[in-house]
Amino acid sequence: MIVKSEALTARGRRTRAALLQAGREAFEEHGYDAVRIDDVCARAGVSHGTFYTYFDSKEALFGEVAGAAVGEMFTASVVGPTVPDDPYARVEAANLLYLRAWAANSRLLRMLEHIATGDDRFRGLLLELREVFVRRGAEGLRRLQEQGLADPTLDPRLTAIMLGGMVEHFAHVWLDLGERADERTAVDHLTRLWARAIGLTSPSTSGPVPYVDRGQGGEGCMTETDRKEDR
Amino acid sequence: MIVKSEALTARGRRTRAALLQAGREAFEEHGYDAVRIDDVCARAGVSHGTFYTYFDSKEALFGEVAGAAVGEMFTASVVGPTVPDDPYARVEAANLLYLRAWAANSRLLRMLEHIATGDDRFRGLLLELREVFVRRGAEGLRRLQEQGLADPTLDPRLTAIMLGGMVEHFAHVWLDLGERADERTAVDHLTRLWARAIGLTSPSTSGPVPYVDRGQGGEGCMTETDRKEDR
Amino acid sequence: MIVKSEALTARGRRTRAALLQAGREAFEEHGYDAVRIDDVCARAGVSHGTFYTYFDSKEALFGEVAGAAVGEMFTASVVGPTVPDDPYARVEAANLLYLRAWAANSRLLRMLEHIATGDDRFRGLLLELREVFVRRGAEGLRRLQEQGLADPTLDPRLTAIMLGGMVEHFAHVWLDLGERADERTAVDHLTRLWARAIGLTSPSTSGPVPYVDRGQGGEGCMTETDRKEDR
Amino acid sequence: MIVKSEALTARGRRTRAALLQAGREAFEEHGYDAVRIDDVCARAGVSHGTFYTYFDSKEALFGEVAGAAVGEMFTASVVGPTVPDDPYARVEAANLLYLRAWAANSRLLRMLEHIATGDDRFRGLLLELREVFVRRGAEGLRRLQEQGLADPTLDPRLTAIMLGGMVEHFAHVWLDLGERADERTAVDHLTRLWARAIGLTSPSTSGPVPYVDRGQGGEGCMTETDRKEDR
DNA sequence: CATGAATGAGCGTTCATTCAT
DNA sequence: CATGAATGAACGCTCATTCAT
Numbered sequence: 027m028i029v030k031s032e033a034l035t036a037r038g039r040r041t042r043a044a045l046l047q048a049g050r051e052a053f054e055e056h057g058y059d060a061v062r063i064d065d066v067c068a069r070a071g072v073s074h075g076t077f078y079t080y081f082d083s084k085e086a087l088f089g090e091v092a093g094a095a096v097g098e099m100f101t102a103s104v105v106g107p108t109v110p111d112d113p114y115a116r117v118e119a120a121n122l123l124y125l126r127a128w129a130a131n132s133r134l135l136r137m138l139e140h141i142a143t144g145d146d147r148f149r150g151l152l153l154e155l156r157e158v159f160v161r162r163g164a165e166g167l168r169r170l171q172e173q174g175l176a177d178p179t180l181d182p183r184l185t186a187i188m189l190g191g192m193v194e195h196f197a198h199v200w201l202d203l204g205e206r207a208d209e210r211t212a213v214d215h216l217t218r219l220w221a222r223a224i225g226l227t228s229p230s231t232s233g234p235v236p237y238v239d240r241g242q243g244g245e246g247c248m249t250e251t252d253r254k255e256d257r
Numbered sequence: 258m259i260v261k262s263e264a265l266t267a268r269g270r271r272t273r274a275a276l277l278q279a280g281r282e283a284f285e286e287h288g289y290d291a292v293r294i295d296d297v298c299a300r301a302g303v304s305h306g307t308f309y310t311y312f313d314s315k316e317a318l319f320g321e322v323a324g325a326a327v328g329e330m331f332t333a334s335v336v337g338p339t340v341p342d343d344p345y346a347r348v349e350a351a352n353l354l355y356l357r358a359w360a361a362n363s364r365l366l367r368m369l370e371h372i373a374t375g376d377d378r379f380r381g382l383l384l385e386l387r388e389v390f391v392r393r394g395a396e397g398l399r400r401l402q403e404q405g406l407a408d409p410t411l412d413p414r415l416t417a418i419m420l421g422g423m424v425e426h427f428a429h430v431w432l433d434l435g436e437r438a439d440e441r442t443a444v445d446h447l448t449r450l451w452a453r454a455i456g457l458t459s460p461s462t463s464g465p466v467p468y469v470d471r472g473q474g475g476e477g478c479m480t481e482t483d484r485k486e487d488r
Numbered sequence: 489m490i491v492k493s494e495a496l497t498a499r500g501r502r503t504r505a506a507l508l509q510a511g512r513e514a515f516e517e518h519g520y521d522a523v524r525i526d527d528v529c530a531r532a533g534v535s536h537g538t539f540y541t542y543f544d545s546k547e548a549l550f551g552e553v554a555g556a557a558v559g560e561m562f563t564a565s566v567v568g569p570t571v572p573d574d575p576y577a578r579v580e581a582a583n584l585l586y587l588r589a590w591a592a593n594s595r596l597l598r599m600l601e602h603i604a605t606g607d608d609r610f611r612g613l614l615l616e617l618r619e620v621f622v623r624r625g626a627e628g629l630r631r632l633q634e635q636g637l638a639d640p641t642l643d644p645r646l647t648a649i650m651l652g653g654m655v656e657h658f659a660h661v662w663l664d665l666g667e668r669a670d671e672r673t674a675v676d677h678l679t680r681l682w683a684r685a686i687g688l689t690s691p692s693t694s695g696p697v698p699y700v701d702r703g704q705g706g707e708g709c710m711t712e713t714d715r716k717e718d719r
Numbered sequence: 720m721i722v723k724s725e726a727l728t729a730r731g732r733r734t735r736a737a738l739l740q741a742g743r744e745a746f747e748e749h750g751y752d753a754v755r756i757d758d759v760c761a762r763a764g765v766s767h768g769t770f771y772t773y774f775d776s777k778e779a780l781f782g783e784v785a786g787a788a789v790g791e792m793f794t795a796s797v798v799g800p801t802v803p804d805d806p807y808a809r810v811e812a813a814n815l816l817y818l819r820a821w822a823a824n825s826r827l828l829r830m831l832e833h834i835a836t837g838d839d840r841f842r843g844l845l846l847e848l849r850e851v852f853v854r855r856g857a858e859g860l861r862r863l864q865e866q867g868l869a870d871p872t873l874d875p876r877l878t879a880i881m882l883g884g885m886v887e888h889f890a891h892v893w894l895d896l897g898e899r900a901d902e903r904t905a906v907d908h909l910t911r912l913w914a915r916a917i918g919l920t921s922p923s924t925s926g927p928v929p930y931v932d933r934g935q936g937g938e939g940c941m942t943e944t945d946r947k948e949d950r
Numbered sequence: 951c952a953t954g955a956a957t958g959a960g961c962g963t964t965c966a967t968t969c970a971t
Numbered sequence: 972c973a974t975g976a977a978t979g980a981a982c983g984c985t986c987a988t989t990c991a992t
Contacts, residue, residue, distance in 0.1 A: 037992090038955065057375055059290065063983065073957050078984070140371050143433075144288055153434065177453075184438060184446050188427050195422030202374075203384065207415060215415050222408075223454040269972070294966065304974045306969080315966070499971090500976065519837055521752070525962065535978050540963070602833050605895075606750055615896065639915075646900060646908050650889050657884030664836070665846065669877060677877050684870075685916040731951070756987065766953045768990080777987070 042080045044070040049087045050094070054133045058088060058141060085145075092138045092148070095131040096155045102127040103159075113175055113226055116166075118217040121193055125213065128197035136202065163190045167224060177225035189220050273311045275301040280318045281325070285364045289319060289372060319372065323379070326365040327386045333358040334390075344406055344457055347397075349448040352424055356444065359428035367433065394421045398455060408456035420451050504542045506532040511549045512556070516595045520550060520603060547607075554600045554610070557593040558617045564589040565621075575637055575688055578628075580679040583655055587675065590659035598664065625652045629686060639687035651682050735773045737763040742780045743787070747826045751781060751834060781834065785841070788827040789848045795820040796852075806868055806919055809859075811910040814886055818906065821890040829895065856883045860917060870918035882913050 034042060048069035052061045063084055067074050081087045102123060109119045128135070138155075142148040163186030170176035193216055199205045200212060220226075279300035283292045294315060298305050312318045333354065340350045359366070366386075373383040394417030401407035424447055430436045431443060451457075496504060510531035514523045525546055529536050543549045564585060571581045590597070597617075604614040625648030632638035655678055661667045662674060682688075741762035745754045756777060760767050774780045795816065802812045821828070828848075835845040856879030863869035886909055892898045893905060913919075 035954075035992095041955075060375065062981090072955095075958060075984090075986080076956055078986095079955065084983075136371075136374070140367075143367070144291070156430070156434070180449070181442070181446060184442065185450065187430055187436060188423050188447060188450055191426030191430060192419050192423035195426040196419050199387070199418055199422060203387070205418060211412070211415070215412060216419060218411070219416065219419055219454040222456060223450040225453060266972080272972085293964090306967095306974055306976090307972080309967070310972070497971095497975075503976075522837070524960090534976095537963090537965080537979060538977055540965095541976065546962075598833075598836070602829075605829070606753070618892075618896070642911070643904070643908065646904070647912065649892055649898060650885050650909060650912055653888030653892060654881050654885035657888040658881050661849075661880055661884060665849070667880060673874070673877070677874060678881060680873070681878065681881055681916040684918060685912040687915060728951085734951085755985090768953055768955090768988095769951080771988070772951070 038080075041070070041072060041076065045072065045077060045080055045087070046090060046094075050091045050134070053088060053091055053137060057133075058137050088137070088141070089148070089151075092134055092141075092151060095134040095138075096151060099127050099131060099135075099155065100158060102130070113170060114217070114221055117220055117226070118213060120166075121216045121220065122209075122213045124193050125197050125200075125209065125216075128194065129201050132197065132201050136198070159190055160186050163187075170224065170226065175227050180224060185224065189223060192216065192219065269311075272301070272303055272307065276303065276308060276311055276318070277321060277325075281322045281365070284319060284322055284368060288364075289368050316376075319368070320379070320382070323365055323369045323372075323382060326362040326369075327382060330358050330362055330366075330386065331389060333361065344401060345448070345452055348451055348457070349444060351397075352447045352451065353440075353444045355424050356428050356431075356440065356447075359425065360432050363428070363432050367429070390421055391417050394418075401455065401457065406458050411455060416455065420454060423447065423450070500542075503532070503534060503538065507534065507539060507542055507549070508552060508556070512553045512596070515550060515553055515599060519595075520599050550599070550603070551610070551613075554596055554603075554613060557596040557600070558613060561589050561593055561597075561617065562620060564592065575632060576679070576683055579682055579688070580675060582628075583678045583682065584671075584675045586655050587659050587662075587671065587678075590656065591663050594659065594663050598660070621652055622648050625649075632686065632688065637689050642686060647686060651685060654678065654681065731773075734763070734765055734769065738765065738770060738773055738780070739783060739787075743784045743827070746781060746784055746830060750826075751830050778838075781830070782841070782844070785827055785831045785834075785844060788824040788831075789844060792820050792824060792828075792848065793851060795823070806863060807910070807914055810913055810919070811906060813859075814909045814913065815902075815906045817886050818890050818893075818902065818909075821887065822894050825890070825894050829891070852883055853879050856880075863917065863919065868920050873917060878917060882916060885909065885912070 045066060048066045049061075052065050052069060056065070061084070063077050064074060066087070067077050077087075081090075103120070105116055105119045105123060109116055135155075138148060138152055142152040160183060164182040167176060167180070167182045167185055171178045171180070171182070196212065196216060200207055276297060279297045280292075283296050283300060287296070292315070294308050295305060297318070298308050308318075312321075334351070336347055336350045336354060340347055369379060369383055369386075373379040391414060395413040398407060398411070398413045398416055402409045402411070402413070427443065427447060431438055507528060510528045511523075514527050514531060518527070523546070525539050526536060528549070529539050539549075543552075565582070567578055567581045567585060571578055600610060600614050600617075604610040622645060626644040629638060629642070629644045629647055633640045633642070633644070658674065658678060662669055738759060741759045742754075745758050745762060749758070754777070756770050757767060759780070760770050770780075774783075796813070798809055798812045798816060802809055831841060831845055831848075835841040853876060857875040860869060860873065860875040860878055864871045864873070864875070889905065889909060893900055
């Protein structure tokens with residue numbers, strides 16, 4: 027994706043940034059199709075023609091906006107070294123970060139998915155984004171498997187796609203479709219499901235003790251979570 | 258959604274059906290925006306003006322097409338009584354059916370998601386579809402919990418959304434984004450992840466024995482599945 | 489050049505003809521670039537959108553208009569059998585017809601020349617037009633040569649191009665650039681120059697006796713033509 | 720045509736000359752309409768805004784470019800005193816020079832013709848160019864008539880226009896439309912046609928003896944020229 | 951003098967929808 | 972019922988020209 031941005035003066039950089047910002051807001055508010063170049067220009071406080079000084083087309087603008095969102099996803103969802111080395115805690119931290127990163131870019135990423143359906147240039151961007159997350163997840167799982175902390179019979183890539191998809195999809199349902207849930211409960215559930223799905227065995231005892239039904243009984247140390255009523 | 262279909266002659270019914278079928282095909286092939294009324298009419302073999310005898314607008318046509326797809330999803334994904342009463346087997350059957358039902362309607366459902374973003378009428382249809390599946394899943398889980406076969410601390414609705422989302426999202430990645438995987442492996446993984454995530458304890462011993470790491474050691478009775486290499 | 493004209497109703501045919509006529513007039517009056525689709529539609533009494541029911545583009549409209557003009561040139565400039573078999577008389581008749589045919593299509597043909605410069609589709613039309621006239625002229629000359637009535641050392645094609653060009657160019661100067669001359673004098677001069685250039689020898693004595701300077705004298709039976717003063 | 724060129728520094732003169740040269744090249748390569756001020760500036764190595772320091776508009780630039788081309792036509796096509804006083808030889812020399820002068824300015828002159836159609840300022844320039852050549856031709860013919868070397872019944876101006884047009888038009892067909900011919904043959908034909916058309920009688924015997932059919936026979940002292948086959 | 955950012959009028963084209971026949 | 976001609980609002984994009992720095 028070639029970008030019109032060589033040799034800009036300070037003023038030019040300001041205008042370009044204003045258009046980019048205005049574009050991002052407009053796309054988020056109204057969706058790709060509903061956004062008119064005029065809307066973006068009005069919001070950025072420039073005339074119609076100025077837009078084309080900085081972007082070749084509406085599509086090009088979206089390309090940059092989406093690219094920025096993708097970049098933010100990458101950086102925002104890295105589980106830093108602050109988080110303790112406990113696997114469960116790290117999964118939990120990752121889920122939390124992912125939910126939040128998605129929350130910040132939800133609308134744009136949905137748009138990217140839609141546009142990518144019919145445009146190979148955007149399809150590339152989308153697949154790249156996806157691949158980074160899939161790789162990261164698969165790598166994490168493989169390490170756990172090697173440490174004997176997770177079921178070694180699971181295919182790392184497939185599993186990463188499936189469990190990563192669980193989180194992503196929930197984010198969509200929660201944030202875009204209005205499913206009511208509080209963040210803490212959501213992250214707690216996601217993490218427990220994830221951890222147990224891969225058979226995660228905590229080396230330490232930190233984190234909620236994963237449920238293991240040790241027999242046919244069915245009783246155990248459960249606390250009733252806030253049960254959600256149907257709307 | 259009011260439908261223009263009262264009192265049609267036989268000929269009229271045939272024309273209407275042709276338009277509906279043509280519309281469905283056109284939407285699936287080219288996507289909502291790219292479809293022109295002309296395309297639909299040409300495919301149905303009627304003149305441009307005739308379209309408006311049967312549908313109020315392009316949107317109305319899509320409404321019916323999407324409604325039909327939703328209906329198919331409902332009927333296609335009911336796990337029949339043929340499947341044995343084993344919980345694991347029923348989850349597996351449900352996953353297989355859901356993957357296949359999605360495969361048959363993938364494009365239309367993605368379109369419905371997209372259109373629903375900006376149109377409340379379609380949003381209703383989408384939420385209705387989602388709700389049926391969520392209810393069905395939550396109900397199933399609650400039953401297992403009551404039978405002591407699944408972790409009773411999980412919120413049924415939240416869990417159903419998350420695990421259902423896992424399947425749905427994987428279907429999208431697999432079918433729409435071209436992730437390579439064979440159906441058997443996919444269903445196997447989805448089912449194992451699902452079953453273990455809820456702490457499913459098979460009353461019988463049918464189905465792959467769920468992996469349970471019974472201690473700190475990490476050895477156990479696992480069979481190596483066809484490990485998939487990264488692409 | 490594909491034409492949008494299959495299966496038109498009487499009404500459609502009328503509208504199309506109106507647009508064609510309106511287009512021709514507009515092009516002739518204002519030139520290709522200055523003509524707006526709106527102008528054409530207003531003149532034809534239809535709305536803007538209707539234009540595109542019948543023509544794919546402004547260029548397509550011009551293609552048909554130019555094609556019609558070219559067709560008229562062909563038919564209008566055929567020296568009929570009414571003209572006596574005298575070579576000189578036939579050349580004269582041809583020149584007169586050509587001048588008049590050009591007069592009727594001058595502006596359009598100049599536009600065709602201009603557009604053809606940058607567009608191969610129109611270049612083809614232009615070359616075709618030119619070729620027909622060149623062939624016709626070369627053929628005529630060859631016949632005269634075979635009859636021993638014209639200089640056999642002249643290359644028929646080259647000569648036809650040059651003398652034909654003389655007439656065409658004069659038509660342009662006369663009609664488009666406003667050079668003042670009356671038709672009779674113009675045709676008379678063109679014909680005499682043409683005839684003498686190829687060494688035409690009249691078999692009969694009809695027509696103005698071609699000037700032949702039979703020595704160094706320089707006297708002869710000449711009538712002073714209306715001498716035109718410089719402007 | 721007022722020109723922005725008073726009181727330029729050396730640097731200014733260089734910039735102006737660069738723009739002029741760049742403009743000429745751009746016009747010749749892409750045609751008036753297709754040339755963007757940006758193209759010219761880029762080619763001249765100056766910024767967009769600088770253009771308007773030296774020229775009032777794109778049209779003004781073309782005016783100067785065209786003016787220069789017209790000037791070159793004037794100087795390039797003067798038959799110098801080197802050419803012997805033989806009339807035929809001088810006509811031949813003039814034709815050759817004219818063909819070559821046209822070759823050097825063909826594209827620009829065609830553009831001038833086109834633009835002059837709708838712009839009176841350029842129309843003036845065009846008519847001036849034309850008038851100079853017409854005058855020159857008419858004057859030459861008049862001299863020959865007075866010397867008794869050419870048909871005195873021909874209107875000098877009209878004849879000059881017609882025969883001059885023959886040469887000019889051939890140049891166009893040859894150079895712009897790609898008619899194949901070699902220069903020598905072309906000049907030979909043009910000159911023979913021209914000479915015989917005005918009934919030129921050579922005082923000397925230099926040059927190809929003009930074909931004169933001196934009776935009804937049709938034989939004569941002709942030499943077969945390289946006969947060109949139809950393409 | 952040079953720069954290049956900003957301007958904005960202008961135009962070709964699309965297509966869902968209406969309606970006379 | 973079917974037809975298909977007519978409608979017209981809407982929008983992306985171009986580019987010559989201006990002007991503050």
